Amino acid sequence: xxxxxxxxxxxxxxxxxxxxxxxxxxxxxxWVHGDGKEAATTKAIDLIRMAVAKVARHEKLFPKQVSVxxxxxxxxxxxxxxxxxxxxxxxxxxxxxxxxxxxxxxRMAQLDKTFPTLxxxxxxxxPKMVDVAQHPNITLLTSAEVKEVKGFVGNFEVSILQKARKxxxxxxxxCGICWQKCPEKAPSEFDMGLGKRPAVYIPFPQAVPxxxxxxxxxxxxxxxxxxxxxxxxxxxxxxxRICEKLCPVGAIDWEQKDExxxxxxxxxxxxxxxxxxxxxxxxxxxxxxxxxxxTGLELERMMSASGPASGDVTRPSNGExxxxxxxxxxxxxxxxxxxxxxxxxxxxMYIAKHAIILKEHxxxxxxxxxxxxxxxxxxxYEEFYKRAQESGAIYIRGKVSGxxxxxxxxxxxxxxxxxxxxxxxxxxxxxxxxxxEHSPGSAxxxxxxxVSYDVNELFIEAHPKxxxxxxxxxxxxxxxxxxxxxxxxxxxxxxxxAAAKVAALFSQDFLTTDPMVAVIDQMKCGGCLLxxxxxxxxxxxxxxxxxxxxxxxxxxxxxxxxxLCVAACxxxxxxxxxxxxxxxxxxxxxxxx
Amino acid sequence: MVxxxxxxxxxxxxxxxxxxxCPWNLVRNFPTRKLIHQSQLGIADFExxxxxxxxxxxxxxxxxxxxxxxIDIMKALRGVIVGMGAGYxxxxxxxxxxxxxxxxxxxxxxxEKRIDWxxxxxxxxxxxxxxxLYFSCCIPAYDPNIKRVAKATATLLTKAGVNFGIxxxxxxxxxxxVRKAGNESLFQTLAQxxxxxxxxxxxxxxxxxxxxxYHTFRNEYPELGGSFEVVHxxxxxxxxxxxxxxxxxxxxxxxxxxxxxxxxxxxxxVYDEPRQVLRSIPGLDLVEMAEYRENSLCCGGGGxxxxxxxxxxxxxxxLRLDQAVATGASVLTTACPYCMLNFEDSILTSNRSDTIKLxxxxxxxLEAL
Numbered sequence: 003x004x005x006x007x008x009x010x011x012x013x014x015x016x017x018x019x020x021x022x023x024x025x026x027x028x029x030x031x032x033w034v035h036g037d038g039k040e041a042a043t044t045k046a047i048d049l050i051r052m053a054v055a056k057v058a059r060h061e062k063l064f065p066k067q068v069s070v071x072x073x074x075x076x077x078x079x080x081x082x083x084x085x086x087x088x089x090x091x092x093x094x095x096x097x098x099x100x101x102x103x104x105x106x107x108x109r110m111a112q113l114d115k116t117f118p119t120l121x122x123x124x125x126x127x128x129p130k131m132v133d134v135a136q137h138p139n140i141t142l143l144t145s146a147e148v149k150e151v152k153g154f155v156g157n158f159e160v161s162i163l164q165k166a167r168k169x170x171x172x173x174x175x176x177c178g179i180c181w182q183k184c185p186e187k188a189p190s191e192f193d194m195g196l197g198k199r200p201a202v203y204i205p206f207p208q209a210v211p212x213x214x215x216x217x218x219x220x221x222x223x224x225x226x227x228x229x230x231x232x233x234x235x236x237x238x239x240x241x242x243r244i245c246e247k248l249c250p251v252g253a254i255d256w257e258q259k260d261e262x263x264x265x266x267x268x269x270x271x272x273x274x275x276x277x278x279x280x281x282x283x284x285x286x287x288x289x290x291x292x293x294x295x296x297t298g299l300e301l302e303r304m305m306s307a308s309g310p311a312s313g314d315v316t317r318p319s320n321g322e323x324x325x326x327x328x329x330x331x332x333x334x335x336x337x338x339x340x341x342x343x344x345x346x347x348x349x350x351m352y353i354a355k356h357a358i359i360l361k362e363h364x365x366x367x368x369x370x371x372x373x374x375x376x377x378x379x380x381x382x383y384e385e386f387y388k389r390a391q392e393s394g395a396i397y398i399r400g401k402v403s404g405x406x407x408x409x410x411x412x413x414x415x416x417x418x419x420x421x422x423x424x425x426x427x428x429x430x431x432x433x434x435x436x437x438x439e440h441s442p443g444s445a446x447x448x449x450x451x452x453v454s455y456d457v458n459e460l461f462i463e464a465h466p467k468x469x470x471x472x473x474x475x476x477x478x479x480x481x482x483x484x485x486x487x488x489x490x491x492x493x494x495x496x497x498x499x500a501a502a503k504v505a506a507l508f509s510q511d512f513l514t515t516d517p518m519v520a521v522i523d524q525m526k527c528g529g530c531l532l533x534x535x536x537x538x539x540x541x542x543x544x545x546x547x548x549x550x551x552x553x554x555x556x557x558x559x560x561x562x563x564x565x566l567c568v569a570a571c572x573x574x575x576x577x578x579x580x581x582x583x584x585x586x587x588x589x590x591x592x593x594x595x
Numbered sequence: 596m597v598x599x600x601x602x603x604x605x606x607x608x609x610x611x612x613x614x615x616x617c618p619w620n621l622v623r624n625f626p627t628r629k630l631i632h633q634s635q636l637g638i639a640d641f642e643x644x645x646x647x648x649x650x651x652x653x654x655x656x657x658x659x660x661x662x663x664x665x666i667d668i669m670k671a672l673r674g675v676i677v678g679m680g681a682g683y684x685x686x687x688x689x690x691x692x693x694x695x696x697x698x699x700x701x702x703x704x705x706x707e708k709r710i711d712w713x714x715x716x717x718x719x720x721x722x723x724x725x726x727x728l729y730f731s732c733c734i735p736a737y738d739p740n741i742k743r744v745a746k747a748t749a750t751l752l753t754k755a756g757v758n759f760g761i762x763x764x765x766x767x768x769x770x771x772x773v774r775k776a777g778n779e780s781l782f783q784t785l786a787q788x789x790x791x792x793x794x795x796x797x798x799x800x801x802x803x804x805x806x807x808x809y810h811t812f813r814n815e816y817p818e819l820g821g822s823f824e825v826v827h828x829x830x831x832x833x834x835x836x837x838x839x840x841x842x843x844x845x846x847x848x849x850x851x852x853x854x855x856x857x858x859x860x861x862x863x864x865v866y867d868e869p870r871q872v873l874r875s876i877p878g879l880d881l882v883e884m885a886e887y888r889e890n891s892l893c894c895g896g897g898g899x900x901x902x903x904x905x906x907x908x909x910x911x912x913x914l915r916l917d918q919a920v921a922t923g924a925s926v927l928t929t930a931c932p933y934c935m936l937n938f939e940d941s942i943l944t945s946n947r948s949d950t951i952k953l954x955x956x957x958x959x960x961l962e963a964l
Contacts, residue, residue, distance in 0.1 A: 285890055286616075286658075336608075337660035374610045401660070403615025406885075417611030417620075419628060424620050 018064075020517065020580060023057035025049045048593060055592035059585045063517035068559050070156040071268040072508045075100065077148050077447070080108020081490055082482025083273035084130050085497030086504075090271075091139035093505045098141045098265065099134060100148055100162055105209035106131055108275055112192060114305040114313075116490055117355040118386035124208060124308065131210040145215055147443075149262065151270070151450045152540075154559045155477030156513045158267045166258045168216035169202070173253035176204075176212040180245035180254070188220035190310070194300045197310025202245045202254075207308065216245070216254075223256070269477045269504040272461060273497060274447065276438040276483040279334030279342065286404045287330070287434060293318040294412055295405060295432045298352055305359060315360065317430055319410070323364055324430035328414045329353045329371045330402050335437035336374070344458065346437030347487040350377045353435050354390035361393040369395040370427055372402050372416055380491065398425065405432055438487040451478050452539065461485050471500040479503050518580035519561035520568060526575035527553040533567035533576060542567060603663045607631050613655035613665055618893050619648055622909040627655060627665065634668050639675070641682030646672050650911070651775050651898030653861040657889065666775075669898070673777030688776060691902035696781055699767035699788070700733040701902060709733075710763040712742045718749055721760035721796050727752075728798045729759050730812075732805035733768050734932035741935050747957035748804055748828050754964065755840040759802070765792040771807040771858075774815070776899035783819070786811070790821035800824040802831045804957075806858035806865075806931045807897070813863070827859060829869040829930050829956055836875050836960075843963035846878035851959070852924035853881065854915060854938070855891035856931035869930050869956055876963040884918040892918065896933035912937035913945060920951055930956050 009019035027046050035042035072095055076087045079101030087099045099106065110116075111131075113123035134140050143164060150161040169180075184200035192205040199205070201221040202214050218224040222242035229238050246254040278299050281289045289295045294317050296304075307313040317324050331353060335346040350373070357369040371390075376397070378384040391397065402416040412429045440459035448455040453473045454462040461480045464472040471479050479500040482493040507513075522533070522542075529552045534542045541560035546552050554576075556567075567576045568583070577583060611628045619625035625648050633639055639646075649669040656665050676682040694703035712735070721728050729752060735745035752759050770785035793801070801823050803809045813825040826834075835841040853873060859865045866888045873881050886892045895911035907913075916938060919927040927938060938953045 332610075332660070338662045339658055339660060374608060399611075400615065401610035401612035403612055403658075415615055417614035417628060419609055419611040419614075422626060422629060424615065424624075 018062035020063035021057070021060045023053045023060060025053035051592045052589040055588040056585045059582070059588055060580070063579055065514040065517050066558060067512040067514055068154075068156055070508060070510060070513055071158075071266045072096070073098070073265075073267050074269045074271060074504050074508075075148075075158070075160055075265075075267040076271045076273060078108070078273035078275055078441075078482070078484070079103075079106030079134075079142075079144070080273060080275040080482060080493070081110045081127060081130075082275065082488075082493035082497040083108075083271065084127075084134055085494045086271045086273060086481050086501045087140055088130065088133055088137065089498050089501030090504055091137045093501070093508075094139065095505065095508050096139050096141075098143060098162075098267070100146045101142070101144045102147050103205065104145050104167070104203075104215040105205045105211070106134060106142065106144065107206075107208075107210065109278075109299075110490060111206065111208075112194075112299060112302055112306075114302050114307075114309070115355060115359060117351045118382045120355070120359070124306075128208045128210075131208070135210045142211065144211060148447060148450065151452075153266075154557075155507070156268045157559070158270060158477065159264060160267055160270070161262050161264045164261045164263060166218075166260050167214075168218065168221075168255060168258050169214055170253045170255045170258065171211065171213050173251045174213045174249075175251060175253075176214075177250065179248045179250070181214050183244055183248055185242065185244065186220055186222050188217060193303045193310045194297070196300060196303050269479065269507055270451065271479045271481055271497075271500045271504065272447070272451065272453070272473075272484055273481040273493075273500075274441045274444060274484040275493075276487070277441045279346075279436040279439050281333050281434045281436050283340055284333060284434075287333070287402070287432075288405050288407075289434060292405060292407055292412060292432075294324075294430065295434065297434050297436045298349070298356065299436065301356055301433050305356075305363075313363075315363065322430070323367075325366060325368065326427070326429045326431075327357075327360060327367060327369050328402075328412075328427055328429040328432045329356065329369065329435060330414075330432065331371065331373045331435045332401065333434040333436050334439070342437060342439065342458070344487065345377060347377065348489045349435035349437060351383055351386060351489070353433070354378075354387050354395075356433060357390045357395035358386075358393050361395070369393075370414075370429070371395055371397045372400055372414070373397055374399065374401060380489070398427075400425075438483055441484065444484065451475055453478055453480070471496050471503055477507065515559050516563065517558075518578070519558050519563045520556045520565070520576055520578050522554050522556055522567075522571075523575045523577070524553045524555075526573045527551075528573045528575070529553055530572065532570050532572070536566045536570045538564065538566065603659075603661055604631070604635060604668065606661045607635060607659075607663050608661060610660060612658055612660065613663075616655045616658050617649075618652065618654065618895075618911050618914075619650075619909075621914060622911065623648075625649075630672070631663060631665065631668065634672070639672055641676050641679070644683065644685075646676065646683070647685050647688070647899075647903060649898050650857075650893050650895050650900045652857040652893035654857075654890075654893065657861055666898070670775055670777060673775075674779060675777070677777040685903045687903045688899055691899075692773065692776060692778055692781065695768050695770075695773060695785070699785070700737060701768060701772075702733065702737045704737050706764045709736050709766060710761065712736055712745050713749065713761065713763075716746060716749055717753070719760045721762050721798065723797050725758055725760040726800065727757055727759040728793070728796075728801045729761055730766065730769075730801050730803045730808055731761070732803065732808050732932050734936060735804055736766075738932075738936065740939055741932055744804060744932060744935060744955045744957060747955065747961045748802075751832065751835075751841060751957055751961055751964075752802070755835045757835070757840075762792055762796060762798075765796070767792075769805070769808040769811040771811040771815075772897075772899040772901065774811075775897070776902075786816055786819050786821070790816060790819060793821060793823060798823060800826065802826050802828055804828055804930075804932060806856045806863070807933065810858045810862050827863075827865060827868075827930070829859070829872055830865065832872050832956070832960060833868045833875075836872060841960065841964070843876045843960055845963045847876055847959070847963050848878040849926050849959075850880045850882060850922075850924045851926045851928050852884055852919050852922045853887075853956075854884070854894070854919065854927060854929040854934060855888060856929060856934050857891070857893050857897050859930060860888065860891055872956055872960060873928065876959060879959070879963075882922045882924055884915075884922055886918065894929075894931075894934045894937040896931075896937045901933045901936060907944065910937070910941060912941040916941045916945065916947065916951070920947065924951065926952050926954050926959070928954050928956055928959055 013019040145165040152159040186201040187198040189195040190199040378387040481496040481500040613627040731745040770782040774782040
């Protein structure tokens, strides 16, 4: 941090700034050796002696300049990615937004209302989705995934897989005749399996783009094709192809194949979001066994006026309105035994929201909330929790140990830890406040981007406080819940923050690269190319010289100066500028001179 | 106590999942969470019966969201009382511990009688040429009702042509319940005595009847210098059946439900082998109870509870028997001598011997040969 300040001072004095050497007495000595003053002083003297020996062998170094492709890639079309894309596009930069699903909108599109204001989620989200679709600076690629990332800040080359939709979106007008007439139905992913959708479908009415895709797993024609291809026994299923016959513009394209497109970008914003925790492993809670035990996200779909139940909340077992509803917090959060140690942050608040809304819709409902701690830490959240209590929800402190079915109802059992007594609450419905976990494929994407990720497969930011949207990979930024559990305000804020970082990057025509990188002496290089294998940044290329020898060459824009190639090189051909072998040797020998 | 709970004891966030998970709270009040909190604060009531309740079934440990070693805390609490020689120790347990210290078995029988069950079975003592040691556990060796378990297992081993033997009078109680009762020094004595007997006889592989011996030999003896290959008889029977050395071919036409012993299931994750053995019996219809595998309900006999008197109305084995009867099964089977003792008792005291029979897995396999 402070090295830069001193370099600037050196430059202001008219010297090459890379002639600076710092003996870092504060961090490397005084802070770590608080208990041994005399020994620390001896060490400090040694550190200074070493720095003097090294600085005498410093050379003038000059940064290089590389051009910037002023075009950004956003991975993930949830609220955070949408916000980042819109902000960058409004700052006049070109943006490509890649979304894995057939529509953008992400998890927020599935929610009924949002806390703590009780805004209708899709009412505030869909205008932004439409803005994305209509923005002249944004190219939207849905049903697409990032496969490979090459290059470096300002000059990324990204391969994107455009999955076959079997519908030509350049012809399709989104008239809807195909999905209205499709005879095959499959469980709707968007409705958490509570409702059905046709085989040719848009996930929900306000989907962007409002054009369908064909799900080949459920499509009758594809079932027929598989039957023929696999030479199965028995009667062939019908060929169907009703959508093709009815489409007025001939947009159904059975021949459409997966395609890889490669494009250049100057910066990448990762906003791949989260996946809801699957509570099946809590066998004692009976999710999947008792139909009336549902997840928070399923309740959202039930409550949503545009959802499969048109907003009517009923018990899946018998279709009646529930009278007693029990909520369980921390399902898949704060639990080492189930592998999720962290707090998912949003569950306390979304339960309070459910309790408030249920009471509003059905005044005779009694809500119970089992909690360990109520975490209401953002603006107006504590007041919102109070509002849930005022609405009549009863909060019981304790973790539920089991749910059993008895005479058509559920009995929820746990300790009321404040009473120190066991309680059993008969319930018509139990809602599990499932937590957030990494979205599938996060580790692979992080590896492709050379971004670090933690044990939970969540992306790691460059600094948790001071560089929250940057990563250790220059030019790659992170936004939203792919870093850790985040609610909508935080996802939007980090989306905007990432966009601001990209805009700052794009405001420069050229980027200067750090000159303290590896350099390979072609005269010494033996061509074993071990360095190309050990380099974690794939920064070493090969070159054939005029005399026919193959040698290694460092791509200075990619090199981070880690020095692995220096250690690996058996010919001593690789050297790190600013940390040459000669300099390091001088430092060490100074210790006994 | 604080040490026994490990680092995680400090991390307990008092959610009460342990209390709710603890099966005792189905029949009586047992404030697990409160005991943990007292341990956090370093305060404990040495006169309370609560100290001796935990059956170490591991249901709470398996679920504790902060990974607190609750069983170790209970063990340490008991250890403090036993060590001080003051405070409340249940009468039944006092007698049993004295028996074990004196005779090496909880029933206080003479070591010579340990081989009585082998009469007429032609079982050889373990010698240098024997491959497998069969360790029956004290209950099947001495208890008149449970001897049939050891007999059945040994008969199966003979029929499969296994080269096995027993150590007889040189065997002592494995010490599992002794350790859980807080008597660490007696446990050490027992363990050393067994380890020496095993080592001197040249034992390398041990087949055990009891999940408690299994747990102790496998997980606790190695730290005392005794490393042997330990196999539970259900695992071994599975192997013999797979290798077709045992062929259960006779149709039994029985509806059977299996009770997972805590020390086999939750403590050692052996859930599948006993079920595989049962499924290999022709005509046997294996049905599961309301709670099984990881969620199995404890019989109440672990952690030295088997030596303590449990009041009628508070017996977990009675509840478990209800679950077994509710499946409509005519046979309740299990693979643990303690569970066998408790269920024998529950069937008798609830007059349900016409409704459901108790048979150990070995007995069923033997019937099917």
